[in-house]
Amino acid sequence: MNVSTTSVESLSSDLSLISAHSHISGLGLDDNLQPRANSQGMVGQLKARRAAGIILKMIQQGKIAGRAALIAGPPSTGKTAIAMGLSQSLGDDVPFTSIAGSEIFSLELSKTEALTQAFRKSIGIKIKEETELIEGEVVEIQIDRSVTGGHKQGKLTIKTTDMETIYELGNKMIESLQREKIIAGDIISIDKASGKISKLGRSFTRARDYDAMGPETKFVQCPEGELQVRKEVVHTVSLHEIDVINSRSQGFLALFSGDTGEIRAEVRDQINTKVAEWKEEGKAEICPGVLFIDEVHMLDIECFSYLNRALEDEFSPIVIMATNRGISKIRGTSYKSPHGLPMDLLDRSIIIRTECYSSLDIQQILSIRSKEEEVDLTEDALALLTKIGTETSIRYASNLISVSNQIAIKRRSNTVGIEDIKKSYILFLDSDRSVQFLEDNRLQYIDDQGNVNLNVDVVADKMDTD
Ligand SMILES: Nc1ncnc2c1ncn2[C@@H]1O[C@H](COP(=O)(O)OP(=O)(O)O)[C@@H](O)[C@H]1O
Numbered sequence: 126m127n128v129s130t131t132s133v134e135s136l137s138s139d140l141s142l143i144s145a146h147s148h149i150s151g152l153g154l155d156d157n158l159q160p161r162a163n164s165q166g167m168v169g170q171l172k173a174r175r176a177a178g179i180i181l182k183m184i185q186q187g188k189i190a191g192r193a194a195l196i197a198g199p200p201s202t203g204k205t206a207i208a209m210g211l212s213q214s215l216g217d218d219v220p221f222t223s224i225a226g227s228e229i230f231s232l233e234l235s236k237t238e239a240l241t242q243a244f245r246k247s248i249g250i251k252i253k254e255e256t257e258l259i260e261g262e263v264v265e266i267q268i269d270r271s272v273t274g275g276h277k278q279g280k281l282t283i284k285t286t287d288m289e290t291i292y293e294l295g296n297k298m299i300e301s302l303q304r305e306k307i308i309a310g311d312i313i314s315i316d317k318a319s320g321k322i323s324k325l326g327r328s329f330t331r332a333r334d335y336d337a338m339g340p341e342t343k344f345v346q347c348p349e350g351e352l353q354v355r356k357e358v359v360h361t362v363s364l365h366e367i368d369v370i371n372s373r374s375q376g377f378l379a380l381f382s383g384d385t386g387e388i389r390a391e392v393r394d395q396i397n398t399k400v401a402e403w404k405e406e407g408k409a410e411i412c413p414g415v416l417f418i419d420e421v422h423m424l425d426i427e428c429f430s431y432l433n434r435a436l437e438d439e440f441s442p443i444v445i446m447a448t449n450r451g452i453s454k455i456r457g458t459s460y461k462s463p464h465g466l467p468m469d470l471l472d473r474s475i476i477i478r479t480e481c482y483s484s485l486d487i488q489q490i491l492s493i494r495s496k497e498e499e500v501d502l503t504e505d506a507l508a509l510l511t512k513i514g515t516e517t518s519i520r521y522a523s524n525l526i527s528v529s530n531q532i533a534i535k536r537r538s539n540t541v542g543i544e545d546i547k548k549s550y551i552l553f554l555d556s557d558r559s560v561q562f563l564e565d566n567r568l569q570y571i572d573d574q575g576n577v578n579l580n581v582d583v584v585a586d587k588m589d590t591d
């Protein structure tokens with residue numbers, strides 16, 4: 126089988142939404158992996174962050190695979206935040222996949238297929254390939270426009286310090302030259318196989334050409350020798366990408382739509398064999414990445430046995446799990462276990478504990494969040510919000526930031542004051558108050574048996590007579 130690994134450029138969107146963890150840009154550690162009190166958007170939770178730093182180091186060394194770590198702690202204590210910080214600190218070459226336990230059940234795939242895909246998305250294969258490039262300084266680009274304007278033709282004159290050649294240009298090349306805004310005096314590299322053009326910089330001989338300079342113009346030497354050179358390029362793809370590219374029914378587009386369906390086991394076997402071969406031949410390197418499974422207690426016993434087996438596999442990432450459960454039932458069984466995980470899985474996991482925050486930590490996190498959402502809070506407002514955060518949860522308090530801001534805007538103020546926080550606290554319930562409300566008004570809701578009583582008075586009367 127011919128296994129292809131041509132990487133597909135991912136569609137990166139420029140949208141930058143403000144999400145729950147968008148303020149976090151790393152674990153906030155110093156060079157010795159010691160946690161700083163407040164850095165990279167991370168505050169407090171020092172022990173857990175130090176532990177995460179050690180795991181980070183192990184991942185970066187790329188020497189271990191098939192290990193599991195469990196982040197355990199009460200809700201809203203930064204378990205997901207720490208995993209996100211860790212993912213930000215990993216280089217671009219280390220794949221990081223994040224799933225929520227419950228997701229496994231909602232995909233249109235079997236549980237094990239969904240898990241297999243998640244595992245294989247988290248394993249990077251660094252592939253070395255030799256490609257032929259044309260590298261030189263652009264002397265002249267000449268484009269002849271046809272009268273009808275449709276088909277374009279042209280010539281590209283390109284040189285090294287030793288030679289100069291003229292290439293014929295077709296439509297596609299002309300378009301990419303224009304897209305990359307290539308002009309005479311640029312040093313460019315053209316991949317002969319794909320036709321991809323990259324601009325390496327401006328020639329030093331053009332350093333006085335102010336017209337063609339931007340603030341970040343990079344100057345490079347005009348290459349020497351032959352125009353055509355062979356170079357080794359390295360690209361990293363995930364095992365899952367290789368699966369998708371090579372499973373015939375899917376094809377390239379499947380990667381973009383995200384709709385990959387089930388991948389046949391034979392395809393995976395063949396790919397595993399091929400990758401192992403490449404590794405032997407020194408053509409490929411395996412980089413175990415990270416698979417983060419949030420709310421892992423939502424998985425059931427079948428998924429847990431899958432995890433146990435997959436961790437033993439030759440190609441296995443590092444699995445980081447998070448849970449807020451204490452002693453609780455393992456889904457799909459009738460017995461209880463710490464964190465809702467089976468003992469054999471717990472046994473192979475190292476456990477990181479997160480602790481409840483002090484009110485100072487909460488204040489700092491909320492202050493970071495308000496900056497992230499570009500909301501100005503008065504000192505009083507932040508103090509009240511912190512109090513709410515300590516009594517309910519950070520998540521609830523931080524949700525109040527944006528609603529309070531809307532309330533402030535309505536009264537034409539740019540700053541959120543204590544009264545705006547009060548109003549939003551009354552308007553939007555936290556979970557405790559919501560539960561209390563439900564208990565007080567139980568009869569107005571549909572119960573487990575599907576019974577609903579719209580007329581509360583009648584119900585009350587009936588209960589009296591019973
Ligand atoms: N140590 C921290 N530093 C900065 N922000 C934090 C920290 N811990 C939690 N947060 C933020 O508080 C909110 C709740 O934390 P989260 O990680 O979702 O909690 P958990 O996953 O433990 O339930 C998130 O917006 C998160 O980014």
Ligand SMILES: [Mg+2]
Nearest residue numbers: 204205419447
């Ligand atoms: Mg979480």
